Amino acid sequence: MKKLCIVLADYYKDISKMLLDGAASEQANDKCNLVIKKVYHVPGVFEIPVTISKHINRYDCFVALGCVIKGETPHFDLISKAVVNAIMDLSVESKKPIGNGIITCLNMKQALERANPEGKDIGGNAVSAVNQTLANFK
DSSP states (O other), X not given: OEEEEEEEEOSSHHHHHHHHHHHHHHHTSTTOXXXXXXXXXXXXXXXXXXXXXXHTTTOSEEEEEEEEEOOSSTHHHHHHHHHHHHHXXXXXXXXXXXXXXXXXXXXXXXXXXXXXXXXXXXXXXXXXHHHHHHHTTO
């Protein structure tokens, strides 16, 4: 079993809970070779990359969970791009998979649909992607 660390942005608490529920459910799947060793809670998605970076050597893989909803300013575009790029850079540099379970959407309705474990299950999908990626590392 590989050690999985989840970094969860709690800005939208209802969304975060659903993302984490989906991730935990997928991790409990018999085909999953990951065990959640730690969940770090951060205030928003901007804090996810630095938290992963701080702990990169302690875990085999990571899943980033959170939500950014578009508002009336360019903040959405700037934050979304910066965070995704930082996560990709960390993953490539460390050669460790980091599942992207960060929802970027236009409104709360879309966010709820994507976070719901009974819907699009972005949290579960991020764990599944990491599990499948690690299977290819043999």
